[in-house]
Amino acid sequence: MTTDINPLVIFFASILTSNMILSNFLGMCSYISISGEYKTASSLGKSVTLVMVFTTVLNYWVYKLVIVPLGLEYLQYILFIMIIAASVQIIEMAMDRLLPDLHVKLGIFLPLITVNCAILGTTLFMVIRDYNFVQSILFGLGSGLGWWLAISALAAIREKMAKTKLPRGLEGPGIAFIITGIMALAFIGFSGIFTIT
Amino acid sequence: MEILTTVLSVTVISVFLALIIIVAEYFFNNYGECEIDINNGDKKLKVEGGSSLLSTLSGQKIFIPSACGGKATCGLCKLQVLEGAGPLLPTEEPYLSQDERKNNYRLACQVKIKNNIRIMIPEELFNIKEYITTIESIEQLTHDIKGFRLKLPAGESVSFKAGQYMQFHTKPYAKIKESVYRAYSIANVPSDNEAIELIIRQVPDGICTTYAHTQLSEGDQVKISGPYGDFFLRGDCSEIVMIAGGSGMAPIRSIILYVLEKGIDIKMNFFFGAVTKKDLYYLEYFHDLAERHDNFRFIPALSKPAPEDNWEGEVGLITEVVERYVNDGSDMEGYLCGSPGMINACINVLDKKGIPEAKVYYDKF
Numbered sequence: 001m002t003t004d005i006n007p008l009v010i011f012f013a014s015i016l017t018s019n020m021i022l023s024n025f026l027g028m029c030s031y032i033s034i035s036g037e038y039k040t041a042s043s044l045g046k047s048v049t050l051v052m053v054f055t056t057v058l059n060y061w062v063y064k065l066v067i068v069p070l071g072l073e074y075l076q077y078i079l080f081i082m083i084i085a086a087s088v089q090i091i092e093m094a095m096d097r098l099l100p101d102l103h104v105k106l107g108i109f110l111p112l113i114t115v116n117c118a119i120l121g122t123t124l125f126m127v128i129r130d131y132n133f134v135q136s137i138l139f140g141l142g143s144g145l146g147w148w149l150a151i152s153a154l155a156a157i158r159e160k161m162a163k164t165k166l167p168r169g170l171e172g173p174g175i176a177f178i179i180t181g182i183m184a185l186a187f188i189g190f191s192g193i194f195t196i197t
Numbered sequence: 198m199e200i201l202t203t204v205l206s207v208t209v210i211s212v213f214l215a216l217i218i219i220v221a222e223y224f225f226n227n228y229g230e231c232e233i234d235i236n237n238g239d240k241k242l243k244v245e246g247g248s249s250l251l252s253t254l255s256g257q258k259i260f261i262p263s264a265c266g267g268k269a270t271c272g273l274c275k276l277q278v279l280e281g282a283g284p285l286l287p288t289e290e291p292y293l294s295q296d297e298r299k300n301n302y303r304l305a306c307q308v309k310i311k312n313n314i315r316i317m318i319p320e321e322l323f324n325i326k327e328y329i330t331t332i333e334s335i336e337q338l339t340h341d342i343k344g345f346r347l348k349l350p351a352g353e354s355v356s357f358k359a360g361q362y363m364q365f366h367t368k369p370y371a372k373i374k375e376s377v378y379r380a381y382s383i384a385n386v387p388s389d390n391e392a393i394e395l396i397i398r399q400v401p402d403g404i405c406t407t408y409a410h411t412q413l414s415e416g417d418q419v420k421i422s423g424p425y426g427d428f429f430l431r432g433d434c435s436e437i438v439m440i441a442g443g444s445g446m447a448p449i450r451s452i453i454l455y456v457l458e459k460g461i462d463i464k465m466n467f468f469f470g471a472v473t474k475k476d477l478y479y480l481e482y483f484h485d486l487a488e489r490h491d492n493f494r495f496i497p498a499l500s501k502p503a504p505e506d507n508w509e510g511e512v513g514l515i516t517e518v519v520e521r522y523v524n525d526g527s528d529m530e531g532y533l534c535g536s537p538g539m540i541n542a543c544i545n546v547l548d549k550k551g552i553p554e555a556k557v558y559y560d561k562f
Contacts, residue, residue: 040287066210070202070206072203075206078207079210082214083210083214086214086215086217089218090217093221093226094221097226100283101284104283
């Protein structure tokens with residue numbers, strides 16, 4: 001049973017060996033399109049991490065307290081999406097008021113995150129793998145940090161590469177996909193350290 | 198039964214989420230009453246905080262140009278915000294130059310009103326308002342050009358510069374389901390500020406021109422907004438050359454009347470081009486003005502006069518006529534209003550005569 005796994009193992013595994021982008025290929029749209037500049041990419045990564053932790057926790061309780069008791073498993077996708085959308089809204093409003101500096105940096109990315117499939121993916125993995133509460137939090141945090149790591153790395157590489165001459169067909173997203181592939185290969189190197197399924 | 202639980206639970210959860218958002222909005226997005234100070238105390242507005250500066254201002258009937266509807270993609274709603282705007286957002290950066298950033302320019306659609314705020318609005322934007330006017334008269338000027346005189350509501354007036362334009366809003370009609378607006382230059386003199394005169398030529402299949410020509414009659418109401426535009430008299434010279442074709446006469450007429458009324462010491466040459474005599478209008482009117490004023494010369498020209506026209510005036514393309522009349526353009530400014538083709542050709546001719554493009558002002562349509 002997955003419930004026996006040490007939460008810390010889940011945390012590190014979700015950053016390195018089961019990285020949301022590099023091994024599950026989730027959240028690719030914003031990953032490719034917002035990775036032109038390191039600063040913005042890193043801000044987006046942080047926002048994703050924040051939202052991921054928040055929504056994983058929320059969805060965990062909704063799943064345990066509402067969906068399972070009422071037998072609404074077949075509606076879970078819709079409910080999870082609704083909760084993600086609503087919590088992003090609330091986080092944005094709260095941040096605007098309470099942490100205006102952070103809102104300036106992350107604010108414009110928050111609405112974008114609503115449709116980031118890595119967020120929904122994290123929640124669904126949590127449900128499928130039947131994680132307990134502590135495992136879920138660390139899984140959400142790890143997945144977020146992993147996503148942040150991947151987009152920051154890609155953005156840093158793309159920034160370095162900005163002055164390089166590329167074959168015309170590969171400019172922009174083309175080369176980003178190739179880099180992602182190579183990065184994913186490199187991350188396979190971590191696979192012996194821990195595994196979660 | 199199962200269906201009922203499903204519907205009920207989804208409804209309850211949605212309502213619950215909506216309620217949380219409403220409560221959160223009430224707590225987080227409630228900035229209370231804020232004051233907008235415009236142009237160093239010229240005008241002070243008390244508004245509800247929490248929305249963007251652009252939408253708050255338009256709610257107060259102050260219209261800042263914006264083409265994208267507040268999505269930070271057009272960069273038109275630039276304003277100087279002296280105080281209370283918060284830090285520059287990444288969304289604004291692409292639209293602001295170093296100089297503009299130094300001078301506190303911001304995109305009004307991205308600045309959220311959270312506290313008292315001090316802004317500068319250029320005089321010409323400050324003037325932009327919406328008016329519900331009543332058509333006082335419609336005059337058939339040629340077979341396809343009509344002149345409209347729109348009376349402003351009692352007690353209201355519009356302050357515009359001679360040469361500027363208004364936006365004319367249509368209502369849905371016939372197969373056109375949407376309201377559209379188009380820009381038309383103001384043809385009357387600025388001192389006649391209780392009405393707006395527009396000259397509209399019917400364009401085949403033109404939504405707005407067809408509306409104006411076929412749907413409107415005296416006494417009808419028309420919504421207009423403005424004034425807009427940077428086509429107006431600079432007057433930094435001793436002589437000006439004005440060239441118009443078709444309904445492009447409107448802003449030129451306003452400029453001429455303005456100069457004559459104010460007694461400004463500038464010599465004016467007005468070249469008015471048309472194809473045949475039936476495309477000309479206001480001939481008597483301008484000939485009469487030219488006779489009474491030494492500093493105004495009116496030169497109508499036909500490019501292809503019909504035999505029955507008995508035309509004795511200038512013949513040829515308007516550029517050829519201008520070339521014949523203008524000699525030394527070194528102390529002149531050019532004012533052009535007409536089709537892009539005509540304007541480009543005229544800019545070339547004026548350049549040849551010594552009026553650099555920087556001193557040629559135009560409205561293309």
